[in-house]
Amino acid sequence: MRRLDDIIDELELIIHNARKVPFAKQVMIDPELILEKVDELRLSLPEELKKAYATLQEQDRIIKQAHERANIITASAVEQARAMVSETSIMKAAREEASNTVKAAQDKADEVKRAADSYAVDRLRQLEAYMMRSLEAVRQGLAELQQGTNIATISQGYGTSEDKSK
Numbered sequence: 001m002r003r004l005d006d007i008i009d010e011l012e013l014i015i016h017n018a019r020k021v022p023f024a025k026q027v028m029i030d031p032e033l034i035l036e037k038v039d040e041l042r043l044s045l046p047e048e049l050k051k052a053y054a055t056l057q058e059q060d061r062i063i064k065q066a067h068e069r070a071n072i073i074t075a076s077a078v079e080q081a082r083a084m085v086s087e088t089s090i091m092k093a094a095r096e097e098a099s100n101t102v103k104a105a106q107d108k109a110d111e112v113k114r115a116a117d118s119y120a121v122d123r124l125r126q127l128e129a130y131m132m133r134s135l136e137a138v139r140q141g142l143a144e145l146q147q148g149t150n151i152a153t154i155s156q157g158y159g160t161s162e163d164k165s166k
Contacts, residue, residue, distance in 0.1 A: 004048045007040050 014034065018027035 004041065004044050007037055007044060011037050 014029060018029045020027050
């Protein structure tokens with residue numbers, strides 16, 4: 001069985017030796033010759049695929065062994081590192097972690113307090129504006145009532161001519 005590379009090389013040779021079409025980047029190729037090479041490719045393909053598949057399986061096996069070896073080495077290194085770490089360094093790391101956690105919590109609490117204060121100020125300003133509008137409405141109502149009372153008093157004092165004849 002022929003190798004795929006040989007057949008592909010023959011296809012390239014057919015294309016390079018083909019007659020060129022004048023004033024174009026095209027060539028004239030015998031379709032029967034090309035189809036014959038395609039058939040040869042099809043016949044050669046299964047053997048080539050088997051070889052490629054076997055190569056891939058071998059590659060996978062080698063990679064799997066390498067991963068297993070790497071895992072063994074990593075586990076050993078981790079165990080050695082754990083053995084080398086002293087209790088004081090662990091305590092120091094724990095204290096630093098605790099300190100960082102407390103600082104982060106304090107920062108978050110400060111942020112929440114600032115947001116709550118800002119919210120309260122906004123709400124109080126809205127309430128103040130509402131109260132000012134309400135106070136102004138009350139003042140206008142009082143003014144209108146007082147003006148209405150003065151008008152009523154003036155009307156009673158002067159009265160109409162019918163009222164005076166009675």
